[in-house]
Amino acid sequence: MHKNIFILMIAMLALASCNAQNTKPIIVVSGNPVYAIISELAGPKIEVRRLVPPGASPHTHQPKPSDMYKVQAATVLVYISENNDGWAVKLPGGRKTLRLMDFLPREMQLGFDGDFISTKDSTKINENSIDSHFWMDPLAVKAILPALADTLASLDPQNASTYKNNAALFAKRLDLLHRQIDDIVHSIKGHTVFLYHPSLLYFLKRYSINYGGSIEESPGKEPTPQFIAKLTAKIKEAGTTAIFYEPQLSDKTARIIAESAGLELFMLDPVGGEKGRENYQDLLLFNARTLSKALTAK
Ligand SMILES: [Zn+2]
Structure with a gap:
């Protein structure tokens, strides 16, 4: 009898610790480019999980049943754009979703010929003609941070200050990185x-x-x-x-x-x-x- 109660207590403790883990917000991201940016804003308090493993291309990824399982647990799902990793947003399940391209100011967006879309005939521009690899420019990443941190804060208000403080620190590191690259x-x-x-x-x-x-x-x-x-x-x-x-x-x-x-x-x-x-x-x-x-x- 005593032994059974002991086992029950252990089981309840295990369950409680699982629940405690589950209360930690989980941000699920499509692949590593998003992971690299969101991790800087989330810090160690928030778990960031990738759907595409390192070494694989987010462009050519075929969603798996395990991806659906992962997004079920997400507080927020973050992807880049339809012409980059658009499969992520098609995964079933209603969850909050962030599209990173929405945060990049229009005047910083490039076409696939490497020129700003603001220099082109606007009637010929659609979402598919906009290059989404903006994360390869540290100053483009810096430009998305204030609005991105605000949006993450509104989706996960408990950690609002974490997102905003980390974004401000990351912005400073990006300025330094930009100068370092410029030199190289x-x-x-x-x-x-x-x-x-x-x-x-x-x-x-x-x-x-x-x-x-x-x-x-x-x-x-x-x-x-x-x-x-x-x-x-x-x-x-x-x-x-x-x-x-x-x-x-x-x-x-x-x-x-x-x-x-x-x-x-x-x-x-x-x-x-x-x-x-x-x-x-x-x-x-x-x-x-x-x-x-x-x-x-x-
Ligand atoms: Zn690419």
Whole structure:
């Protein structure tokens, strides 16, 4: 009898500790770019969970039953935009959702050619023609922080001050990071870069580096031989020394072009979450250093 009561007490204690854990707000994010930003605002008090594991592309992710289970527990779900990780918002279940692109001021938004959409004919602009990889520019990230922190605070009022204080501190670190990157890429300003997919346009624009084109204009979709031939000619004409692949996508085409055009192959990472590129700052510094090294090689 006593033994049974003891077992019951242990079970109740275990249940109570589970409940205590469950009261911790959980922010579920699509993938690592969002994770890197939201983690800075959430700090250790709030749990941030990724649906796409590090090393995989948020663009090509196929939602799994485990993703549905994860979003059930979410206080808030955060994703970037329909043309980036739009599958996340289609997961069933009514929960509060944040779309990060909504926080980026219109005048900072770029088209897929690397130019500001404010310079274009507004009748030809739709959501699909806006590049969503804004997190590759630390000052674009800084620009979304005040409104993002306010919105998170209204969705989770208990932790309002955490979000707002962390956002203010992160903004200061982003200013420092921007100056650090500006220094690293100083000697490659004005160079032309050809990317694997249009993932670093915001970075290139911010640091006055030219964008030449991409191997995969649509991530995960292999280019035709004709497209590769045209791009290779463009690369040779631009006189660049390097081409890039990304760890989340196949490197096959980048290797073919590197070999046929006599270019060095380097890795750029627009997603991060892997060793040495775990947090936001390390991810941006990795890309700045890689670009600088690649474009000053030979
Ligand atoms: Zn991308």
